Amino acid sequence: MKIAVFGAGAWGTALAVSAARRHEVTLWARDPAQAAAIDRERENRRYLPGIALPPALAAATGGAHVIPRLAGGSDLSIVATPMAGLREMLTHLRQHPGPVAWLCKGFEAPVGDADGLLGHEVKAQVAPGLQAGILSGPSFALEVARGQPTALVAASDSAVVRDALVAAFHSPQLRVYGNDDVAGVEIGGAVKNVLAIATGLCDGLALGLNARAALITRGLAEMTRLGVALGARPETFMGLSGLGDLVLTATGDLSRNRRVGLLLAQGATLQQAVDSLGHVAEGVYCARAVVRRARHLAVEMPIARAVVALLDGELAPSGAVAALMGRDPVAEG
Numbered sequence: 001m002k003i004a005v006f007g008a009g010a011w012g013t014a015l016a017v018s019a020a021r022r023h024e025v026t027l028w029a030r031d032p033a034q035a036a037a038i039d040r041e042r043e044n045r046r047y048l049p050g051i052a053l054p055p056a057l058a059a060a061t062g063g064a065h066v067i068p069r070l071a072g073g074s075d076l077s078i079v080a081t082p083m084a085g086l087r088e089m090l091t092h093l094r095q096h097p098g099p100v101a102w103l104c105k106g107f108e109a110p111v112g113d114a115d116g117l118l119g120h121e122v123k124a125q126v127a128p129g130l131q132a133g134i135l136s137g138p139s140f141a142l143e144v145a146r147g148q149p150t151a152l153v154a155a156s157d158s159a160v161v162r163d164a165l166v167a168a169f170h171s172p173q174l175r176v177y178g179n180d181d182v183a184g185v186e187i188g189g190a191v192k193n194v195l196a197i198a199t200g201l202c203d204g205l206a207l208g209l210n211a212r213a214a215l216i217t218r219g220l221a222e223m224t225r226l227g228v229a230l231g232a233r234p235e236t237f238m239g240l241s242g243l244g245d246l247v248l249t250a251t252g253d254l255s256r257n258r259r260v261g262l263l264l265a266q267g268a269t270l271q272q273a274v275d276s277l278g279h280v281a282e283g284v285y286c287a288r289a290v291v292r293r294a295r296h297l298a299v300e301m302p303i304a305r306a307v308v309a310l311l312d313g314e315l316a317p318s319g320a321v322a323a324l325m326g327r328d329p330v331a332e333g
């Protein structure tokens with residue numbers, strides 16, 4: 001099949017590499033110099049160094065006007081930008097019938113009094129006719145690019161989209177499970193980023209393994225509460241995009257979000273932490289949206305609130321710990 005991947009960061013490149021072992025893949029980079037370097041060097045040295053690109057992967061560039069044409073010539077289009085680029089990409093794809101899937105894990109940053117939206121809510125606003133979904137789950141780009149065993153979840157209310165994602169990416173190295181709980185899969189992928197900042201902080205402060213297990217477990221409870229309030233199924237949070245991605249991101253040192261927490265614990269400023277990554281850490285950008293939506297729905301999310309207070313400089317790392325541990329006793333649930 002023919003697959004177009006829009007966005008040549010670490011994750012778009014890794015999935016393009018994985019699919020190009022069996023399919024014809026075009027990897028679109030918005031920066032012409034980056035596209036030329038990828039084609040010349042047969043490697044994405046800026047975002048995924050050390051991974052050779054298969055011959056069936058071609059780099060492309062060009063302004064927004066080429067996006068509908070590339071999508072039209074493909075059986076599946078993948079939006080591989082961070083959450084901040086999803087709205088614009090879907091706008092360029094609004095006349096396209098699909099199938100389309102995005103990879104980003106987050107909420108849009110809130111604008112004014114409006115809530116920050118999940119991917120499917122952005123799609124409903126800008127491209128309501130598009131057959132679309134999300135590919136998510138516990139997956140570090142480097143491991144997927146190396147062909148290490150990984151399981152993903154393809155979420156869409158359209159069986160056409162789920163089937164296209166399975167046909168494109170399922171392989172002996174990569175299992176792709178279908179799910180029609182789009183909101184649940186999106187919320188799992190977004191909230192785990194915020195919680196990974198918290199566990200990075202916890203480990204950076206050497207608070208211990210008990211503390212880390214408590215954060216993961218109580219974080220999962222927060223994620224599930226928000227998800228159910230937003231219409232997701234509770235069992236989704238026991239799956240790949242809930243517990244699975246939370247465990248990976250909260251404990252795996254390849255995680256950029258976890259690294260933000262580790263760096264803050266060492267005394268770095270948020271700007272220093274973000275600058276040192278060279279990649280997006282979505283938890284930094286969506287934590288406020290998570291907390292705001294929770295507040296509007298009267299959902300209690302103390303860990304996410306502590307992360308926002310830390311990111312906003314209202315609490316120091318030690319203050320965030322004290323704020324969480326000093327809360328009144330409550331029943332587990």
Ligand SMILES: NC(=O)c1ccc[n+]([C@@H]2O[C@H](COP(=O)([O-])OP(=O)(O)OC[C@H]3O[C@@H](n4cnc5c(N)ncnc54)[C@H](O)[C@@H]3O)[C@@H](O)[C@H]2O)c1
Nearest residue numbers: 008009010011012081082084085103104105140141279280
């Ligand atoms: N890296 C991973 O292991 C991984 C795994 C699963 C999901 N994700 C998610 O995939 C998304 C992309 O992550 P990544 O690791 O590829 O990020 P990255 O930082 O490695 O690369 C981001 C890419 O998007 C481009 N970009 C940035 N802002 C843009 C915008 N507004 N419009 C268009 N293009 C833009 C950049 O030029 C770059 O090519 C994130 O939401 C991330 O949470 C990442």
Ligand SMILES: O=P(O)(O)OC[C@H](O)CO
Nearest residue numbers: 137138139254255256257
């Ligand atoms: O590096 P992170 O923290 O953005 O996490 C990458 C993936 O989302 C893990 O599934």
